[in-house]
Amino acid sequence: MNFTEEHVLLNVDAQNQTELFVILADYAKELGIVEDTEKVRTAFTEREQQFSTGLQAGFAIPHAKSTYVLAPTVIYVRLKQPISWETFDDSLVVNVFALLVPMEDAGTLHLEMLSRLATALMEDSFIETIQQTDDKTLLAKQISKEMIGEKIV
Numbered sequence: 001m002n003f004t005e006e007h008v009l010l011n012v013d014a015q016n017q018t019e020l021f022v023i024l025a026d027y028a029k030e031l032g033i034v035e036d037t038e039k040v041r042t043a044f045t046e047r048e049q050q051f052s053t054g055l056q057a058g059f060a061i062p063h064a065k066s067t068y069v070l071a072p073t074v075i076y077v078r079l080k081q082p083i084s085w086e087t088f089d090d091s092l093v094v095n096v097f098a099l100l101v102p103m104e105d106a107g108t109l110h111l112e113m114l115s116r117l118a119t120a121l122m123e124d125s126f127i128e129t130i131q132q133t134d135d136k137t138l139l140a141k142q143i144s145k146e147m148i149g150e151k152i153v
Contacts, residue, residue, distance in 0.1 A: 002144075003074055003140060003143050003144040003147050004140050004144075005136040005137060005139075005140045006031065007031075007073065007074060007075050007076060007140065007143075008075075008076050008136045008139045008140055008143075009023075009027065009075065009076065009077045009078070010078045010134060010136065011078065011079075011080045012077050012078065012079050012080060013079075013080045013081075014079055014080075014083060015083065016083055016084065017044075017045075017048060017062075017083065017084075017085065018045070020062075020077070020079070020083065020096065021041045021044040021045060021062070022037075022041055023077075024040075024041075024044065024062075024064075024075060024077070024098050024100075025037040025038075025040040025041045025044070025064075027075065028040060028069075028073065028075065028100055031073075032070070033069065033070055033071055033073045033100055034066075034068055034069050034070060034100065035068045035070060036068040039066055039067075039068040040064050040066055040068055040069060040100065041064075043064035043065060043066040043068075043069075044062050044063070044064045044098075047062065047063055047064065047065070048062060052085065052086035052087070054085040054086050054087035054088070054093055055087060055088060055118075055121060056087055056088045056089040056091060057089065057091060057127065058082065058087075058091050058092065058093055058094040058095055058131070059087075059093065059095045059096075059097070059121055059127075060085050060087070060093045060095075060096050060097075061096075061097045061098075061099060061114065061117055061118070062096065062098050062099070063098070063099035063100070063101060063110065063114070064098070064099070064100050064101070065101045065102075065103060065106040065110060066100075066101075066102070066103060067102070067103045069100045069101055069102045069103075070102065071100075071102065072099075072100065072101050072102060072105050072109055072110075072113065073099075073100045074097055074098065074099055074100075074113065074117070074143070074147060075097075075098045075100070076095075076096070076097055076098075076130075076139065076143055077095075077096040077097075077098065078094060078095055078096075078130075079093070079094050079095075079096065081094075082094045094131075095130055095131065097117050097143075099113050099114065099117075101113070113147070116146055116147055117146070117147070119146075120143075120146040126142065126146060129142050130142070130143075
């Protein structure tokens with residue numbers, strides 16, 4: 001999986017999860033990652049209804065597993081303003097790592113992607129970089145290194 005600056009969206013204006021999922025699906029369509037935006041939006045929503053993907057400290061990792069996703073992808077979104085999300089610490093969400101996964105990768109690869117992000121989000125230096133950096137190049141580099149299991153020295 002290749003994570004680049006085009007997978008980083010800053011100052012996204014979404015008022016709630018529904019708007020965010022529309023933005024994510026539409027953007028993924030622009031990137032050629034999904035075939036059907038409505039089906040991908042539905043996949044995000046249905047997953048969220050099963051169990052919240054909100055974590056803590058303003059982070060969430062929503063995911064869409066669908067036959068309409070063409071390639072496993074992560075898109076990082078920093079919202080312009082926090083939105084309501086069920087989280088472990090009842091915090092509003094500002095930082096979102098959206099996982100888009102083809103159905104054939106819904107097992108092992110999906111869990112590996114989720115695991116790597118969850119592990120990274122336990123590191124203070126990673127959290128600090130994500131929350132405070134507006135440099136898309138640095139963000140892409142940091143997230144990419146975590147996603148492929150390497151640490152930045």
